[in-house]
Amino acid sequence: xxxxxxxxxxxxxxxxxxxxxxxxxxxxxxxxxxxxxxxxxxxxxxxxxxxxxxxxxxxxxxxxxxxxxxxxxxxxxxxxxxxxxxxxxxxxxxxxxxxxxxxxxxxxxxxxxxxxxxxxxxxxxxxxxxxxxxxxxxxxxxxxxxxxxxxxxxxxxxxxxxxxxxxxxxxxxxxxxxxxxxxxxxxxxxxxxxxxxxxxxxxxxxxxxxxxxxxxxxxxxxxxxxxxxxxxxxxxxxxxxxxxxxxxxxxxxxxxxxxxxxxxxxxxxxxxxxxxxxxxxxxxxxxxxxxxxxxxxxxxxxxxxxxxxxxxxxxxxxxxxxxxxxxxxxxxxxxxxxxxxxxxxxxxxxxxxxxxxxxxxxxxxxxxxxxxxxxxxxxxxxxxxxxxxxxxxxxxxxxxxxxxxxxxxxxxxxxxxxxxxxxxxxxxxxxxxxxxxxxxxxxxxxxxxxxxxxxxxxxxxxxxxxxxxxxxxxxxxxxxxxxxxxxxxxxxxxxxxxxxxxxxxxxxxxxxxxxxxxxxxxxxxxxxxxxxxxxxxxxxxxxxxxxxxxxxxxxxxxxxxxxxxxxxxxxxxxxxxxxxxxxxxxxxxxxxxxxxxxxxxxxxxxxxxxxxxxxxxxxxxxxxxxxxxxxxxxxxxxxxxxxxxxxxxxxxxxxxxxxxxxxxxxxxxxxxxxxxxxxxxxxxxxxxxxxxxxxxxxxxxxxxxxxxxxxxxxxxxxxxxxxxxxxxxxxxxxxxxxxxxxxxxxxxxxxxxxxxxxxxxxxxxxxxxxxxxxxxxxxxxxxxxxxxxxxxxxxxxxxxxxxxxxxxxxxxxxxxxxxxx
RNA sequence: GCCGAUGUGGCGAAAUUGGUAGACGCACCAGACUCAAAAUCUGGCGUGGUUCACCCCACGUGCCGGUUCGACUCCGGCCAUCGGCACCA
Numbered sequence: 001x002x003x004x005x006x007x008x009x010x011x012x013x014x015x016x017x018x019x020x021x022x023x024x025x026x027x028x029x030x031x032x033x034x035x036x037x038x039x040x041x042x043x044x045x046x047x048x049x050x051x052x053x054x055x056x057x058x059x060x061x062x063x064x065x066x067x068x069x070x071x072x073x074x075x076x077x078x079x080x081x082x083x084x085x086x087x088x089x090x091x092x093x094x095x096x097x098x099x100x101x102x103x104x105x106x107x108x109x110x111x112x113x114x115x116x117x118x119x120x121x122x123x124x125x126x127x128x129x130x131x132x133x134x135x136x137x138x139x140x141x142x143x144x145x146x147x148x149x150x151x152x153x154x155x156x157x158x159x160x161x162x163x164x165x166x167x168x169x170x171x172x173x174x175x176x177x178x179x180x181x182x183x184x185x186x187x188x189x190x191x192x193x194x195x196x197x198x199x200x201x202x203x204x205x206x207x208x209x210x211x212x213x214x215x216x217x218x219x220x221x222x223x224x225x226x227x228x229x230x231x232x233x234x235x236x237x238x239x240x241x242x243x244x245x246x247x248x249x250x251x252x253x254x255x256x257x258x259x260x261x262x263x264x265x266x267x268x269x270x271x272x273x274x275x276x277x278x279x280x281x282x283x284x285x286x287x288x289x290x291x292x293x294x295x296x297x298x299x300x301x302x303x304x305x306x307x308x309x310x311x312x313x314x315x316x317x318x319x320x321x322x323x324x325x326x327x328x329x330x331x332x333x334x335x336x337x338x339x340x341x342x343x344x345x346x347x348x349x350x351x352x353x354x355x356x357x358x359x360x361x362x363x364x365x366x367x368x369x370x371x372x373x374x375x376x377x378x379x380x381x382x383x384x385x386x387x388x389x390x391x392x393x394x395x396x397x398x399x400x401x402x403x404x405x406x407x408x409x410x411x412x413x414x415x416x417x418x419x420x421x422x423x424x425x426x427x428x429x430x431x432x433x434x435x436x437x438x439x440x441x442x443x444x445x446x447x448x449x450x451x452x453x454x455x456x457x458x459x460x461x462x463x464x465x466x467x468x469x470x471x472x473x474x475x476x477x478x479x480x481x482x483x484x485x486x487x488x489x490x491x492x493x494x495x496x497x498x499x500x501x502x503x504x505x506x507x508x509x510x511x512x513x514x515x516x517x518x519x520x521x522x523x524x525x526x527x528x529x530x531x532x533x534x535x536x537x538x539x540x541x542x543x544x545x546x547x548x549x550x551x552x553x554x555x556x557x558x559x560x561x562x563x564x565x566x567x568x569x570x571x572x573x574x575x576x577x578x579x580x581x582x583x584x585x586x587x588x589x590x591x592x593x594x595x596x597x598x599x600x601x602x603x604x605x606x607x608x609x610x611x612x613x614x615x616x617x618x619x620x621x622x623x624x625x626x627x628x629x630x631x632x633x634x635x636x637x638x639x640x641x642x643x644x645x646x647x648x649x650x651x652x653x654x655x656x657x658x659x660x661x662x663x664x665x666x667x668x669x670x671x672x673x674x675x676x677x678x679x680x681x682x683x684x685x686x687x688x689x690x691x692x693x694x695x696x697x698x699x700x701x702x703x704x705x706x707x708x709x710x711x712x713x714x715x716x717x718x719x720x721x722x723x724x725x726x727x728x729x730x731x732x733x734x735x736x737x738x739x740x741x742x743x744x745x746x747x748x749x750x751x752x753x754x755x756x757x758x759x760x761x762x763x764x765x766x767x768x769x770x771x772x773x774x775x776x777x778x779x780x781x782x783x784x785x786x787x788x789x790x791x792x793x794x795x796x797x798x799x800x801x802x803x804x805x806x807x808x809x810x811x812x813x814x815x816x817x818x819x820x821x
Numbered sequence: 822g823c824c825g826a827u828g829u830g831g832c833g834a835a836a837u838u839g840g841u842a843g844a845c846g847c848a849c850c851a852g853a854c855u856c857a858a859a860a861u862c863u864g865g866c867g868u869g870g871u872u873c874a875c876c877c878c879a880c881g882u883g884c885c886g887g888u889u890c891g892a893c894u895c896c897g898g899c900c901a902u903c904g905g906c907a908c909c910a
Contacts, residue, residue, distance in 0.1 A: 005860095216904075219825050223906040230910085249910060262910090300822090300908050329908045339910050347822095348908055416909060537905080607846075608833045612826095614903095616833065620847055627860090628846090634861090674837090684835065687845035694845090764841050769891035771841055809890055815840055819890045 006633040008597025036072035038064040041532025045105035051572040065724035069748035077506040079126035117727040124509040128498035134430035135451035159187040175295035193419040212565030226416025231400040235313035248335030253395035254342040256384035257363035264332035265289040275310030350374035427467040429492025437479035437486040500547040530563040570614040599726040606682035647712035668692040669751035764815035783810040790816035
């Protein structure tokens with residue numbers, strides 16, 4: 001018997017226990033149904049769920065349940081992105097060990113997720129910090145290594161002093177560490193990289209295949225990859241026979257206007273290029289540049305500075321001898337580290353030339369050109385000998401072509417994307433499976449010896465080196481090739497390596513023979529719907545795309561892109577700003593569960609804003625949702641005795657009132673279904689729930705006039721429509737009504753197109769496009785009939801009384817517009 | 822500077838894709854029930870004008886202009902907010 005009042009926490013606990021026991025969401029790999037892979041970005045086990053998690057996983061869960069009801073075999077898994085610095089910091093602060101801290105958090109958060117009522121197949125849970133997972137992360141590293149996609153090099157890298165580790169370019173946000181926000185400096189270190197740049201063009205091109213991704217994310221990736229097309233031009237040095245300086249330019253059309261050349265302070269040949277009398281000044285300048293932070297260095301506000309080297313290049317186009325300068329506006333890691341300077345047609349060169357009184361030559365003319373002002377627009381060439389008069393855009397190719405023929409130039413495509421630096425000088429990550437042997441050098445650990453386990457005898461309090469270095473046992477090993485004493489690499493992999501392939505592991509989560517079975521991965525992937533935060537627009541989403549392509553090339557799988565559709569959900573706000581502990585405006589899911597139940601949280605977090613937009617959490621909104629759940633429950637409670645599963649009626653013989661509520665049901669089914677399918681507009685889905693519920697209340701007001709077959713139909717329809725969102729309440733009601741099966745296993749409702757519209761229409765009668773009258777009319781009247789109806793209206797008559805009708809526009813089933821003069 | 826997104830009542834928003842602007846909800850106001858309160862139910866709720874009142878009229882989707890019988894929706898030009906990239910040659 002349904003209680004009078006709905007008490008969510010008690011009822012939810014009951015179903016929590018039952019679902020824990022029966023595991024209703026176990027997925028069958030061999031089902032004949034079409035597959036659907038619904039995936040949330042897996043959480044970092046920081047301790048407790050926050051509302052961002054609740055929003056993310058609720059959205060995915062409703063999608064998963066909806067698709068399941070529609071007849072798909074749905075894979076909806078969950079796992080833990082569980083390596084990373086916070087565990088290590090917690091270990092230092094609390095004297096715990098990172099593994100224990102992490103596993104305790106996972107255990108707590110798992111319970112919170114289950115209480116949220118997720119239809120997750122927990123048997124496929126993956127945890128990246130456990131050896132049965134990171135063994136395969138290491139194995140994949142070795143595959144990339146064998147392919148030449150993982151390599152070690154000494155390079156200037158981003159260093160975060162606070163985190164005491166290096167960072168990938170993608171993890172430096174405005175010159176600061178993505179995790180701790182402290183300033184990042186450059187250090188020369190020998191580090192491991194993944195050759196993501198080998199895939200620059202594919203990563204860019206294949207964005208076009210991702211029709212299910214938003215433009216915002218695609219544009220961000222495009223910007224990040226940063227393709228530009230131009231030319232390499234090579235310059236001979238007047239004073240030195242054996243040195244040549246290549247520059248990269250997108251403006252080969254301005255080559256006749258070069259008046260000097262700039263190299264970056266870190267340019268490799270800079271010492272050779274400096275004359276003895278300039279050496280001291282140049283060295284001082286370089287020292288100074290080194291001291292500057294990245295933020296300072298890259299500021300466009302700062303006045304340009306530089307020092308001449310004393311040597312010169314010869315412009316091969318003109319024979320002009322031009323001085324070489326060192327200036328920090330040239331960047332060592334873009335292009336060739338050297339820039340040809342054409343002051344008249346580049347703002348930076350212009351500013352620099354003005355400051356140091358360097359000559360300028362105009363080589364482009366066009367509309368808007370002003371003598372003595374920098375001109376960067378298109379135009380036609382002047383002072384460029386045989387190219388004079390050529391359109392400047394065409395000239396880029398023509399001049400490059402010419403340089404190529406003459407042997408001092410070539411076409412060049414340049415990308416901003418850098419290789420992915422993956423080593424970290426930290427403990428809590430997957431050890432890099434490489435050994436250094438005094439005889440054989442760098443040697444890969446043999447696959448049979450994986451995993452390389454993290455040592456447990458470490459001291460987390462050490463400063464300035466990785467805690468792994470303090471292990472007495474880890475470092476010493478023998479060379480897999482020659483058997484002599486060797487040392488292990490003590491770095492671990494960036495956590496983003498672990499998260500770059502976890503979605504693949506879900507297809508075959510417990511395979512201990514291989515990373516994943518190829519057929520299973522090909523069966524389940526790509527992910528049909530991926531849902532998560534916009535903060536991963538570049539980082540995780542770019543890395544995962546790279547991994548998929550690299551693994552395809554390692555012949556491990558047969559698709560190009562991992563995520564067919566991507567939904568980036570908005571943030572959860574409270575009082576207009578992002579929830580955060582420091583602001584003290586967080587809402588604890590546990591409290592919501594305890595006071596209102598998870599259904600209320602689910603309903604509310606979907607209700608007010610579409611998923612991609614930010615969502616403002618309010619206490620009154622929560623109250624309102626709880627009231628709605630109670631309102632629905634009361635409705636069922638009131639008519640429990642009258643609801644039958646074997647209802648039976650013929651629409652044609654129903655009264656107008658009965659027919660109308662049946663129509664409402666069909667309209668509700670249609671709209672709810674369409675709104676879910678159309679970009680998961682759950683906010684309007686929930687409006688439909690309310691409208692439909694209100695209509696049923698209205699229908700059932702006069703208890704004597706209820707047709708219980710009709711009532712049964714509409715109530716059971718409502719219940720099924722709500723079931724993906726309010727998972728506990730719908731199950732409770734369904735079971736109390738005497739159903740022997742779970743409502744979550746029932747098929748989605750179907751609607752009849754003819755019944756999914758109102759029996760009559762409201763004809764809009766306009767004069768000159770202004771609304772004058774609304775007229776109730778039958779469906780599907782002819783245009784003539786509609787026109788007559790409109791003209792018969794008193795209000796219309798009044799409005800057109802003393803005017804001449806010019807024409808009449810009729811939109812069937814909608815409106816009549818009378819145009820008058 | 823380049824690129825992307827957004828802009829509608831006091832607030833969150835909706836609008837069948839060119840056809841009733843503001844569905845649904847929050848907040849608020851009034852009424853019913855109650856000794857009272859909560860809960861629940863009923864009604865109202867863009868701005869201005871007119872009216873005892875019902876009605877009615879005008880205006881209204883960031884701004885300016887255009888196309889159209891008709892524009893939140895399409896076109897052109899701006900402005901603002903948020904986000905990404907950026908001494909990238």
